[in-house]
Amino acid sequence: xxxxxxxxxxxxxxxxxxxxxxxxxxxxxxxxxxxxxxxxxxxxxxxxxxxxxxxxxxxxxxxxxxxxxxxxxxxxxxxxxxxxxxxxxxxxxxxxxxxxxxxxxxxxxxxxxxxxxxxxxxxxxxxxxxxxxxxxxxxxxxxxxxxxxxxxxxxxxxxxxxxxxxxxxxxxxxxxxxxxxxxxxxxxxxxxxxxxxxxxxxxxxxxxxxxxxxxxxxxxxxxxxxxxxxxxxxxxxxxxxxxxxxxxxxxxxxxxxxxxxxxxxxx
Amino acid sequence: xxxxxxxxxxxxxxxxxxxxxxxxxxxxxxxxxxxxxxxxxxxxxxxxxxxxxxxxxxxxxxxxxxxxxxxxxxxxxxxxxxxxxxxxxxxxxxxxxxxxxxxxxxxxxxxxxxxxxxxxxxxxxxxxxxxxxxxxxxxxxxxxxxxxxxxxxxxxxxxxxxxxxxxxxxxxxxxxxxxxxxxxxxxxxxxxxxxxxxxxxxxxxxxxxxxxxxxxxxxxxxxxxxxxxxxxxxxxxxxxxxxxxxxxxxxxxxxxxxx
Numbered sequence: 001x002x003x004x005x006x007x008x009x010x011x012x013x014x015x016x017x018x019x020x021x022x023x024x025x026x027x028x029x030x031x032x033x034x035x036x037x038x039x040x041x042x043x044x045x046x047x048x049x050x051x052x053x054x055x056x057x058x059x060x061x062x063x064x065x066x067x068x069x070x071x072x073x074x075x076x077x078x079x080x081x082x083x084x085x086x087x088x089x090x091x092x093x094x095x096x097x098x099x100x101x102x103x104x105x106x107x108x109x110x111x112x113x114x115x116x117x118x119x120x121x122x123x124x125x126x127x128x129x130x131x132x133x134x135x136x137x138x139x140x141x142x143x144x145x146x147x148x149x150x151x152x153x154x155x156x157x158x159x160x161x162x163x164x165x166x167x168x169x170x171x172x173x174x175x176x177x178x179x180x181x182x183x184x185x186x187x188x189x190x191x192x193x194x195x196x197x198x199x200x201x202x203x204x205x206x207x208x209x210x211x212x213x214x215x216x217x218x219x220x221x222x223x224x225x226x227x228x229x230x231x232x233x234x235x236x237x238x239x240x241x242x243x244x245x246x247x248x249x250x251x252x253x254x255x256x257x258x259x260x261x262x263x264x265x266x267x
Numbered sequence: 268x269x270x271x272x273x274x275x276x277x278x279x280x281x282x283x284x285x286x287x288x289x290x291x292x293x294x295x296x297x298x299x300x301x302x303x304x305x306x307x308x309x310x311x312x313x314x315x316x317x318x319x320x321x322x323x324x325x326x327x328x329x330x331x332x333x334x335x336x337x338x339x340x341x342x343x344x345x346x347x348x349x350x351x352x353x354x355x356x357x358x359x360x361x362x363x364x365x366x367x368x369x370x371x372x373x374x375x376x377x378x379x380x381x382x383x384x385x386x387x388x389x390x391x392x393x394x395x396x397x398x399x400x401x402x403x404x405x406x407x408x409x410x411x412x413x414x415x416x417x418x419x420x421x422x423x424x425x426x427x428x429x430x431x432x433x434x435x436x437x438x439x440x441x442x443x444x445x446x447x448x449x450x451x452x453x454x455x456x457x458x459x460x461x462x463x464x465x466x467x468x469x470x471x472x473x474x475x476x477x478x479x480x481x482x483x484x485x486x487x488x489x490x491x492x493x494x495x496x497x498x499x500x501x502x503x504x505x506x507x508x509x510x511x512x513x514x515x516x517x518x519x520x521x522x523x524x525x526x
Contacts, residue, residue, distance in 0.1 A: 167365070167367075167368070169361040169362065169363055169364075169365035170365045170366060170367045170368075172330065172361055172365060173359070173361050173365035173366075173378075173430070173433070174378055174381060175330075176328050176330065176354055176357070176359040176361075177354070177359075177378065177379050177381055177382050177433070177434075177437065178351055178354050178355070178381065178382025179378070179381035179382060180381070180385070180386050182386045183381045183384075183386055183389055186389070186390070187367065187370070187374070187378050187381065187389075188367055188378075191367050191369040191370050192367060192368070192369055195369065
């Protein structure tokens with residue numbers, strides 16, 4: 001704060017504003033060049049790798065429709081995993097969100113709850129998958145639990161923001177009207193928070209269907225399990241079928257859930 | 268309107284009212300307020316930004332802790348143990364109305380009854396009797412078309428009138444309104460002020476924070492001007508312009524020196 005106060009008189013000068021903008025652009029340009037060097041991307045490499053890419057893609061075609069039934073079965077399992085995983089995560093997110101909300105909790109509790117949130121969020125879903133596969137063995141139960149924990153990292157944050165966006169004055173009005181704690185929660189907080197939270201949860205459900213496909217790679221059930229075994233067995237046409245079925249389901253669920261989310265928003 | 272309890276004691280009485288010291292202001296927000304408002308008065312509370320108008324109103328319903336002095340509402344002292352008793356007599360209109368956007372107008376008005384119902388009674392909705400009263404109040408406010416509309420779909424003037432209906436459903440003796448006309452257009456302002464005036468004529472004591480002197484002169488019988496947390500003027504609403512010109516001079520001089 002003090003720093004900005006000190007530079008404010010200079011910043012109001014027109015030429016200094018421009019000098020500042022040029023500095024920002026130079027800084028950004030430097031960051032991009034620096035990152036490119038770190039990646040060690042070689043233009044020649046891209047040229048030579050192009051045939052491999054086209055080869056891989058061409059071998060995907062045409063999709064082998066004989067395994068559609070396998071694909072659909074795996075996909076149903078994926079949706080089931082997502083449903084339970086999202087629900088478990090949502091339920092566990094509620095207390096964490098309450099504890100980390102600025103308008104509800106004291107600073108030390110918020111700090112602790114936010115640390116927990118960040119810890120969960122920084123664990124990749126694959127690691128969670130491996131962890132639960134080690135605990136419960138291969139299959140859908142491991143994936144469901146992994147999704148549940150993974151969901152907390154996001155929904156706790158979303159719920160927290162929904163709670164923090166509650167209009168303070170509306171709660172104050174109820175308080176002066178001598179409403180009880182529960183009445184304030186029921187008539188003041190819930191109507192404001194619920195539509196937002198339902199929308200976020202639906203989005204998370206949809207996202208978890210995609211996340212579940214990745215979890216299958218480490219053997220945690222769902223469509224990813226079959227997908228990876230086909231690719232490892234060079235049965236690219238069958239893998240393609242899997243991906244197409246996934247595409248259809250993700251698209252249709254996205255369509256339904258975005259309609260529902262709009263409805264929540266307008267309510 | 269019910270008979271007024273302790274009608275011998277004034278509606279609102281503050282004696283040497285002080286809030287906690289504010290280091291950014293280098294003084295308490297309320298710095299020794301003495302005032303008395305009788306039943307049935309229509310008082311406009313005026314003052315420059317930061318004079319303490321909102322804080323005074325909020326302290327009257329126990330939302331701001333008082334560090335020194337005493338407030339009595341209808342003879343009851345405002346203190347943590349009695350705050351429920353005090354709030355029974357007072358309707359408080361927060362800035363912007365404080366409606367729950369996602370609820371219908373009817374439900375918002377019904378929220379005013381929550382104090383009279385216990386948690387179980389309001390768990391599955393409101394009693395029929397209360398719903399009828401709420402509808403009548405909305406009709407009186409000219410909002411019969413909007414009864415089932417969501418509060419977020421209302422105009423600013425309509426929101427304020429719903430908020431007024433919500434405070435009236437608990438049939439208070441005193442109505443405190445914090446800037447109910449801010450952000451409204453001319454017709455909205457007139458609607459809100461006229462409904463306040465009507466309520467006042469039926470015996471409600473009204474204290475309203477305003478920014479507009481002409482509005483105060485038009486509707487209020489008495490003006491109280493706050494300056495730096497103290498009562499600076501207390502009297503009728505005439506010659507307010509010249510009073511305010513004095514006040515602005517007073518408060519401009521030190522700020523020019525500070526810069």
